[in-house]
Amino acid sequence: MKNGNEIQLADYEVAEAQEIDLRDYWERLMRRRGTVIAVALGVFVLGAFWTFIQKPVYTAKAQLLIEKEPNILSFEQVLQIESMRDDFYQTQYRLLSGRGLADTVVERLKLFENPEFVGKPEKRKKPVDPSDHVFREGLVDSFLGRLTVRPVRLTRLVDVAFEARDPKLAADCVNELAAAFIDLNINMKYAATEQATTFLSEQIKGLQTEIEQKENQLQGFEAEANIVALSDNETTVIDRLSQLNKALTEAQIERSQKEATWNGLKNVSPDYVPEAIANPLIQRLREEYVRLKRETQKMEERFQPDYPELQRMKVEMESARKSLDDETQNLVKGAYSEYQTALNRERSLEAEFGGQKTEAFKMNSSAVLYNGLKVEIQNKKTLLDSLLRRESETGVEARLKGLRTSNIRVVDRARVPVRPSSPNKRRNLVLALLLGLGGGVGLAFLFDFLDNSVKTSEDVERYAGLPTLGVVPKFTLEGANKAYAYGRRLKAGKEPARLEPPKAAGAVVEAAPFVAEVGAAERPGSIELVPHYFPNSRLAESYRSIRTALLLSSADDPVKTVAVTSALPGEGKTVTVSNLAVTLAQSGKTVLVVDADLRRPRQHRIFKVKNTFGLTTYLTDSIELKSVVKSTEIPNLFLINAGPVPPNPAELLGSEKMSRFIRMMSEECDHVLFDLPPMLEISDALVLGAKVDGLVLVVHGDKTSREALKKAREKLDLLKVRTVGVVINNVDMPRHGAYYYKDYYHGYHKS
Known part of the structure; x- marks a missing residue:
């Protein structure tokens, strides 16, 4: 079991690792902050433009x-x-x-x-x-x-x-x-009520017409037959006829009611059962069907369709629906059967009534016809009264429509809106900003993922397996410690204050016996010779750190002759050579800079010397070494410029005379720095790299690809060139999270 101290230590290590990961993400965003800001600004501007051109809704x-x-x-x-x-x-x-x-x-x-x-x-x-x-x-x-x-x-x-x-x-x-x-x-x-009302109105209208016709017929018959009264013998026949007529009237009323009931029920379905149907069985089946349907809907929201309990509920619901459907149909069939029974009874009574009338006609045709018309009129009036009562009942319900009685009510009427609902300018602008930031962050991470350039010492270790001697910040106003301001003052005829090594009174700096005399170089306004002109700058401190790392990289086997090269052109190896030489000279060592980039030399421009003769002149002609070694304005620092461009640079660098030159210079000077051309394009660096004590590889931060770094390491390993380490040049420190370096360094000098 682990003790408490071990557990706390493990927790601390995990927390530290998580903090480093978050810091790494933050540094990636800072490196791509321009992308994030551009995308966020673009999306925000587009969103704002779209928002303000929209018409209000x-x-x-x-x-x-x-x-x-x-x-x-x-x-x-x-x-x-x-x-x-x-x-x-x-x-x-x-x-x-x-x-x-x-x-x-x-x-x-x-x-x-x-x-x-x-x-x-x-x-x-x-x-x-x-x-x-x-x-x-x-x-x-x-x-x-x-x-x-x-x-x-x-x-x-x-x-x-x-x-x-x-x-x-x-x-x-x-x-x-x-x-x-x-x-x-x-x-x-009220559609069904209107249909019933229309049906009753038509029946009443037809019955009223018939009654009017029958009364006119009765009056005409009385006048034509001159009927005054009926005899006793005729009374029995008339009474019988009256009873049949009354029964027929009742049958007609019953048939009319049954017909009206059937007309109201023939369109009944399980989903629509009128409240007027007072059938307890149907009402109970309806309630059971609604309950099962409600429970089934609840279960469908919670379970899958193949859930057994859900399937059982669906079966029960369908069974209840079928039972309700069957009972409803039975109710309709029953109403139709009662209507047919009433109709058959009416027809039967009509037939019997007709027979009785025939018998009455035999006895007293005129009297019977008279009484028959009278009774028929009375019966039709009775039927008319029944229909009028039914029409009154349905009319009351139909008139409710005119009162607009409904189960739907308007609780809150719509008012004319005062403010537009869209576009919501504040919401749209916030969403556009958030969307832009999200898109910018995503795009920044995408670019960072697609970017295969070398950025940190971890990249150098991972892809080349080499140590990092140091990191050179990007040349900026703050990084050069007001170097750009010096450039502007220089144009105005002013000189900045600078630190120079102390000299004794009347002391004279003597050149080495093999050095040709040259004039003093002008002070530049760029990163070149920064450790000399701006010794307190952050850039100068970076080169001093590289100098220290270079000296300590091989304490047992000191490196005196060092070749500096890069994988590809434009990575800053020439400036690295000159500035590193300055820091070595400032430590009191004799330093010689040899411009071995015979194809595109630049050291003579940095130190402001003519390139009429130099290393190529010494290697091709029989001239003294003193004529090609030139002193500089920097104490203890000497230069051999490249000289005229030869037709065979690689052969000259690989010659025996060049080997003797290296051995001789290593004995005369404490450090000899060779500026070599890029090694992936031409083989000059590999030819000379095998002759020196060690080689320093310069890479351009955020520019040199990982593949180029790996190929450079493979070539060096192939020729067994001793590689001391790598210098990462032109690194944007704020983008790579080096705030602590800037704050610490300036704070230290300020104190």
Whole structure:
């Protein structure tokens, strides 16, 4: 078991590793902060432009209350708990957002003439035709696209919203939609009542016409037959005829009632059973079916379709529906059977009544006919009274439609909106900024992932297996310790203060016996010779760190002759040679810089000497070494420039005379630095690299590819060239998280 100290140490190491990972991500973002800022700014500007050119859109809102049928409910119905997810409410929501209702609103508000829906007249390609089916469907689609129907959770309320550029039009559309929805509900609710009322009205009208005709016929018969009274013998026949007529009248009334009942029930389905049906079995089956359907819907929201309990509930629901369907059909069939029975009884009584009339005619044709007409008139009047009572009952229910009694009410009418709902400028700008930042961060990480350049010492160790001697910051105003300001003052004729090595009174700096005399070089305004002109700068300190690392890299086997090269051109190996030579000379050592880049020499420009003769002259002609070694304005630092460009640089560098030159210079000087050409393009660096004590490879931060670094290491290993280490040049320190270096160094010198 681990003790407490070990556990705390492990936790600390994990926390430190996590902190390093987060810092690494932050440093990557800082390296690509330009990308992040550019993308964020671009997306923000585009979002702002899009937001401010958008026309304002207004949203009008209304709220509806949808209840069940507003009938007087029984005690059992009051106690019944209904789910808000019942099919009744889902049907209402579908109707509210249906195409039929939308088309009604389009017609009522004449939206086919509104410029917001059909455009301005001058921009239309053809005149508007409201009867065009395609045009009409497009209007309905446009209307529904602006409409939003959203039920309020755990209530019977529904929010209806409509968007339009005209605030008044938005409010009118919502209010008209609510009115049309209430009208649709009322029409659907009272459709059956209107059918029954129409049927009774037709029956009453026909019966009244028949009664009028019969009364006219009776009056005509009385005048024609001169009937005054009936005899005793005729009374029995008339009484019998009267009884049959009364029975026939009752049968007709019963048949009419049964027919009306059957007409009201023949369109009954399990999903629609009128409240007037007081059949306890059907009501119980209806309640059972609704309960099973509600439970099935709840289970479908929670379980998969193949869940056994769900399957069982579906089977029970279908069984309950079938039972309700069967019982409903039995009810319809029963009503039809009762109607047929009443009709057959009526016909039977009519036949018997006709026979009795024939017998009465035999006895007293005129009297019987008279009484028959009288009784028939009376019976028709009785039937008329029954139909009038039934019509009055249905008329009361039908008149409720005129009162617009509905189970749907408008709780909150839509008002003309004052402020636009979109575009939401603040939200859009925030979203654009967040989207831009997210896209910029993502793009920055993508670029960082695709970037295969060398950036840190870890990259050098990972891809080349070489130690890093040091990192040279990018030459900036702050990094050069006001070096750029020096350049500007230099043009104005002013000289900056600089540190120089102390000299004794009257002391004279003597050149080496083999050195040719040259004039003093002008002070540059760039990174060249920074350790000499700006010894307190961060750049000078970087080169001093490289000098220390170089000297300590091989304490047992000191490196006197060092070749400096790079994988590719433009990586700063020439400046590295000159500045490293300055730091070595400042330590009191005799340093010789040899410009061995015979193809594109540059050291003579840095030290401001002529390149008329130099190393190539010494290697090709029989001249003294003193004539090619030149002193510089920097104490203890000497230069051999390249000289004229030869036709065979590689042969000269690999010659025996060059080997003798290296041995001789290593004996005369403490350090000899060779500036070599890039090694991946030409072989000069490899030829000379095998002759010196060690080689320093310079890479350009954020520029030299990892593949180039690996290939350079492979070539060095192939020729068994001793590589001391790598210098990472031109590194943007803030981008690579080196704030501590800058703050510490300047703080140290300030104190």
